[in-house]
Amino acid sequence: MRTALIVDDHPFVRLAIKILLEKLDYEVVAEADNGVDAVQRARELEPQLIVMDLNIPRLDGLEVITRITALGLSSRIVVLTEQSPAFYSERCMRAGALGYVSKTAELDELQLAVRAVMLNKSFFPRLEDHGRMANHxxxxxxxxxxxxxxxxxxxxxxxxxxxxxxxxxxxxxxxxxxxxxxxxxxxxxxxxxxxxxxxxxxxxxxxx
The missing domain is CATH 1.10.10.10 (Winged helix-like DNA-binding domain superfamily/Winged helix DNA-binding domain)
Incomplete structure (x- = not known):
């Protein structure tokens, strides 16, 4: 069974993600509600998948991605956030994330993202959609x-x-x-x- 770490400061969000991942045959080995704990859990447990928000206390999400990537782990990171992809998706990609999903999207999109990154493929908003979101x-x-x-x-x-x-x-x-x-x-x-x-x-x- 594949292992996963969930990082979000909202318990109900973590629960929803956990239920989804368990249906996809993942074992959620840890949860974290802040950036410091997220980096520590990633280092200790080396989960195969990390699903995380950007807006978390005690280290910003982008900093967390950067630090986890610097550890050289094989963990695949999917960002699940309310932050606009117009300004954040590319930054997440550069920091080391393989996927980016909006919290306003259907859960099916998170499933697609998880499946994609575990095949070592990226899952980010289409560039044309990105442009439309930013054109204002x-x-x-x-x-x-x-x-x-x-x-x-x-x-x-x-x-x-x-x-x-x-x-x-x-x-x-x-x-x-x-x-x-x-x-x-x-x-x-x-x-x-x-x-x-x-x-x-x-x-x-x-x-x-």
Missing amino acids: VNESESRQIENLSNRELSILRYIARGMKNKEISELMLLSDKTVSTYKTRLIDKLNLKSVVALAEFAKRNQLI
Whole structure:
């Protein structure tokens, strides 16, 4: 029986994924509700499949994918998230994920993704769909977002949710000073004037 790790901070979501995977003849050997535990469980158990959200506490999902990939494990990663594929699917692919499924999709799509990645095939939104999802976004702002690092993008998303430096630092395991530095850098890179403007930018571009 193949083994799987589920990473999501919502118990009901984890339960739904577990039921689905068990129907596909997977043994769910562990669950994690945060990024730190996810990396630890992946290192300890080396599951064949990891199904994970991006929006998790204590290490952003993109950072988790990067760290698990760096461990050199054979685990296949499928991202199941509410985040828009317009800005996140390619980043997940570059970080090491093999699949990307929206939480708004039917469960059948997650099944297809799981089957695909276990055959060592990728499963991502079609490029033409990706383009249609992003065509409402100002092109210059879209390019600015593409030029942000994964960590900058994560912090921008947390700013848009109204989180303070202390909250962001605890979520991402950074110091308050480092978060402040990233805020200043974001204001500069996006040619904005304030933290309020950063939040408006993120909301306008549907980054949350």
